[in-house]
Amino acid sequence: MTQPSIAAAHDQADHDQADVIEVVAQLVGEVIGEDYVADIDIGGDTSFSDDLEMESIEFVALAEALQLRFGERVDFVAWLAELELDDLIEMTVGRVAAFIAECLAQPVPSPQADGDAAP
Amino acid sequence: MSTATPPTAPDRAPGVDPPELHVRRMGRRKPAALPVVMLHGAVTGSMASWWMTSAPHVAAANQVVLYDLRGHGLSHRPATGYRMQDHLDDLSRVTEGLGSFALVGHSLGGWIAVEAARAWPQRVAALVGVDIPIGDKRPRLETEPPTTSDRRRHSIPLSATSFRDDLAAEPPLDTVALASLRCPALLAFGRQSPFASGATVARAALGDEAVRMFDGGHALHLDAADAVTDAIVRFLAQVTSGAPGARRG
Numbered sequence: 456m457t458q459p460s461i462a463a464a465h466d467q468a469d470h471d472q473a474d475v476i477e478v479v480a481q482l483v484g485e486v487i488g489e490d491y492v493a494d495i496d497i498g499g500d501t502s503f504s505d506d507l508e509m510e511s512i513e514f515v516a517l518a519e520a521l522q523l524r525f526g527e528r529v530d531f532v533a534w535l536a537e538l539e540l541d542d543l544i545e546m547t548v549g550r551v552a553a554f555i556a557e558c559l560a561q562p563v564p565s566p567q568a569d570g571d572a573a574p
Numbered sequence: 575m576s577t578a579t580p581p582t583a584p585d586r587a588p589g590v591d592p593p594e595l596h597v598r599r600m601g602r603r604k605p606a607a608l609p610v611v612m613l614h615g616a617v618t619g620s621m622a623s624w625w626m627t628s629a630p631h632v633a634a635a636n637q638v639v640l641y642d643l644r645g646h647g648l649s650h651r652p653a654t655g656y657r658m659q660d661h662l663d664d665l666s667r668v669t670e671g672l673g674s675f676a677l678v679g680h681s682l683g684g685w686i687a688v689e690a691a692r693a694w695p696q697r698v699a700a701l702v703g704v705d706i707p708i709g710d711k712r713p714r715l716e717t718e719p720p721t722t723s724d725r726r727r728h729s730i731p732l733s734a735t736s737f738r739d740d741l742a743a744e745p746p747l748d749t750v751a752l753a754s755l756r757c758p759a760l761l762a763f764g765r766q767s768p769f770a771s772g773a774t775v776a777r778a779a780l781g782d783e784a785v786r787m788f789d790g791g792h793a794l795h796l797d798a799a800d801a802v803t804d805a806i807v808r809f810l811a812q813v814t815s816g817a818p819g820a821r822r823g
Contacts, residue, residue: 511622512647519598532600536630540799543626 471559472499475552482520483548486513499549514543521555529558593650596621596642597668601633607814608699609675610636611668613643613683615793616741617732620647623680627795628803636676636810641668643683645737651728656740661686662693669697676700676813678806680795681707681769684761688747691757700813701759702806705794708747708772747772752779760809762802764790 480497487509495506503509509517518531534554535543598621603609610632612624621640629638642649644664645656665686669675674697679687684706691698752759752775759780763773765787776785786805790797 510620511626512620512642515598515620515622515625516648532630532633535626536634540626540796 472549472552472556475555475559476548478524479517479521479548479552479555482517482524483507483509486516486520497548499547499552501548503546503548504544511543514546521551525555525559528561528563529555592663592667593644593652593655595644595650595664595668596648598625598640600625600629600638600640601636603637604635607636608810609639609672610810611639611641611665611672611675611677613641613665613677613679613686614646615681615683616643616646616737619643619680619683622647623793623795624678627799628678628806631803631807632678632810635807635814639668639672639675643686645728645732645735648727651730651732651735653730653734654736654740656735656737658686658689658741658744660740662690665690673697674699676702676810678702678704679706680704681792682741685747688751688755691755691759692751695756698757700757700810701755702809703759703761704802705764705767705769705792706747706761706772707769708752708775710746749775749779752776755780758809758813759784760786760805762786762788762794762805764788764792764794764797766790767792767794 476497476499480492480501483497483503484492487507492507495501497507501507503514503517522529522531612621612629612632614620614623621642624638624640629640632638641664643661645651677687677690677698677700679685679702681704684703687698687701687703688706691701761773761776761780761784763770763776763785767790769792770787773785773787788794788798788801788805795802
């Protein structure tokens with residue numbers, strides 16, 4: 456089996472991120488209501504605060520929905536700990552999607568490697 | 575979203591169900607570390623104010639429980655029932671099965687935390703209050719701006735509930751109330767906050783070491799997020815290790 460080229464790997468990454476953006480857009484609609492997003496074309500550049508007028512608590516609800524959808528491989532808590540408040544205020548759909556796509560591209564950790572697991 | 579299951583409450587009037595609360599946990603339960611319940615402030619506050627600032631850092635060592643106070647965030651908004659006892663009942667539901675725990679609260683959330691620590695000295699093992707209302711200072715209850723989120727979530731604005739009147743009917747925190755605390759406590763105030771005068775009362779009641787001042791206004795956990803987070807994390811670590819400075823009573 457031949458290795459995929461770097462360009463092909465990039466294509467795959469872009470494709471994955473586009474898929475994730477679609478999921479994020481769908482969940483945004485579920486969180487704030489389809490009526491509110493009906494006239495908005497949600498894409499990577501869409502800002503949660505300026506374009507979607509989402510409030511912080513709705514962002515929390517979106518993160519909950521994304522966590523449910525993508526599971527523990529997407530560690531929002533660790534990500535949040537690294538972000539400044541301004542980063543969160545200026546957050547876009549694309550940035551969240553890129554983070555999720557990056558998490559999903561990581562190999563699934565084996566259960567034995569989890570030092571926090573209960574004995 | 576997870577919700578707290580209303581427990582049997584024999585002293586509650588029949589037919590009045592406690593409101594559904596939006597609850598979220600961060601991090602795993604760690605045997606050596608206290609679970610930490612974080613309470614937000616009134617009106618414009620929600621669990622997001624901790625979720626986006628200190629909670630992820632506290633969750634590195636302690637399991638964190640966040641919830642939206644009744645009438646706020648994604649929790650239910652009843653028309654009435656905002657007395658301190660109502661808030662304590664909610665906190666009791668949220669902490670069911672948690673054993674002993676630490677409380678961290680901003681403004682009204684800190685007031686609720688102090689009253690909980692006084693009411694349940696066996697369960698509340700540590701307390702952090704951030705710019706809490708003391709004496710004639712009351713939580714800021716100005717009419718909330720008509721927000722998009724509120725229009726989506728609640729059929730009535732908070733100002734149309736008994737929230738303001740119910741809180742105004744509560745006796746304020748004073749020296750006696752603070753001095754009756756039996757758990758290690760840390761009270762943080764913003765130097766530019768209208769609540770800063772509470773620091774004098776807090777020092778008289780709890781001693782200088784229990785009070786810290788930070789540069790910032792009433793939204794101190796946002797204005798001085800890094801410094802306040804650091805103080806909370808260090809204080810909880812001190813309590814966990816049983817350091818002498820963190821013990822009272």
